[in-house]
Amino acid sequence: MKIKLRGADYVVKILELLEVDSLFAYPGGAVLPIYDALANGNVKDILVRHEQAASFAANGYARVKGKPGFCLATSGPGATNLVTGIADAFADSVPMVAITGQVMLHLIGTDAFQETDITGICLPITKKCYLIKNLEAAADIFVDAYETAINGRPGPVLIDIPRSVQGEYIELDENWEANFRKPQLNRIYNATPENWEAAKELVSSAKKPLIIAGHGNLLSDCWQELRDFVAREQIPAVSTILGMGALENDNPFYFSWLGMHGMKYANTAVQEADVILALGIRFDDRITGRLKDFAPNAKILHIDIDNSECNKNVKTEVFIHADLKLAYQNFPLTLNEENKVTRAEWISYLTSLKDKYPLKPVDYDVFNMITAIDVLDKIAPDDMIVSTDVGQHQMWSGQYLSKLKPNHFLTSGGLGSMGFGFPAAMGAQAAAPDKNVWCITGDGSFQMNLQELITCVQEQWPVKILVLDNNYLGMVRQWQEQFYSRNYSGVDLLNPNFVKLAEAYGIASAEATNTEELVAAITKANSTKGPFLVHARVLKEDNVLPMVAPGASLSETIYYPAEEVKNFKKKKLNIQDAIKQLADKV
């Protein structure tokens, strides 16, 4: 027996079969039939207030849930508003399915109202784009799109659906849903025995081997395999900022993250290593510094899911094309009696470097971003999910958040999109309703998507927001200070009263101008059932260090000024005691 379904209803049914539970979306003329169908379906559509937030939220959802995030927008401006979020997902290899309405099929190319060539616009920032021209192809397209998003190196795809197609009818077998082919994850494994032999020889003979663990470890859901591998091989590891959480912060083999604002000891480790095991990384310029001086003594073993990363930025001695999860299972043992000793010495040396070049200790008498982030880190539950925006607060969050679990640190690493943090936190909350989700944001970044406050209220998402307000675009100001002779230009921010703004949206809020007030505000936020905004008025001028200046080598990592370092020991407090004292006081 045959049944007839309208295109829009068919699409929504397909979304249900794909187990889409959250669709971050905004309506408009070219998706009206889909909205009509959504009203009767089981897919929860979340009404954002700007389409860009929909694509960022889908990103946050995907990272926390471990499956593609879905977003939907109408044609024209709706579709183009998704673009930054799609580009962000492409840069950070996050699986996402963006669905856009399009003008009627026969109107394409007539410069119709709200017509844009969104599949053309998105070519460079998607793995694949699709235009559904007839309903018969729709199910296959959705499944192919889903599989494309998750298989190989994950990333975003876009499906453009003309409004006329949404209104057409398709004849289907009565049991078509039972026969619907679910998307499959196919893990890539193209490693050969010769690859492993070469890898074993390279790593076994190394005196100073070093792992650089990237986002691939989180995307491939193999942080446990990484932890086991590190422990088995006794090889020290650093991570990229997107790889944070893959290794525990207190793991004795882990030496934090490298790069432009990474730890000086992590950068030094890279520059002194003789073999680098690059696991799920893409050698972004923010981690390599001046490319020709990157890891000058090291031969590189690179394992990646994306074959096109082979020799793209850094010359590789051995490249293994495989999903890391499978690679760890097959990686031969390289630890032996001989190198066990040299590895222990190497780790001991790196530990001494870590002691020599610590991060600046937190000074609770100074109310700056570091203090604020540290206080949140100490008070919040261990399984807190944090999203950040982009700028100084992002780097300090990476440096001072100490207990993040895998996929619990959401940040726009590759594209560096201001405005990412808050919607990504919403997506994370949708994916993990019972988790404590904090968005750490700056006064500049937050104002790029603060309209979503009301979305949180409407959805009853208890997202907590820490706005670190220094009345500056802090990172730009820092660069103008360091590289443009303090010629500050376009960085002074006149801000609204964020507490009153939150109140206007019906969100509980508190202001903090010192550490004690912040402890009180965060404590109150965590005990509040709904969303909560903390407006922290922090020190205006402060610079993120350590730093590798643009165009410099990792060997030239700028540490803190010598005078400041002298005072490190004097200022060093027992942080737990300090926080406890503050909390007791409050």
Next chain:
Amino acid sequence: MQLNNWLIKCNHTPETLDRIMMHFRKRGLLVNEINYKALNAQQAECVVLFDEEKENASRIYNNIMRTVDVHSIEIK
């Protein structure tokens, strides 16, 4: 400048040619000659001739190889 002559084996889709060409366009490069040919309903071949130094060509190669619908590039 070095003349590069590549044979790209790919899926025959509405966007494959654009996805190949965008890597030249975004670098402001000119393509000397291009010949895209459908072999059947699913497969196609694309021959591209362009002038570029080896190092840059190698990065274009990697970029094109990231395309889901591109299977291989044979350098002639």
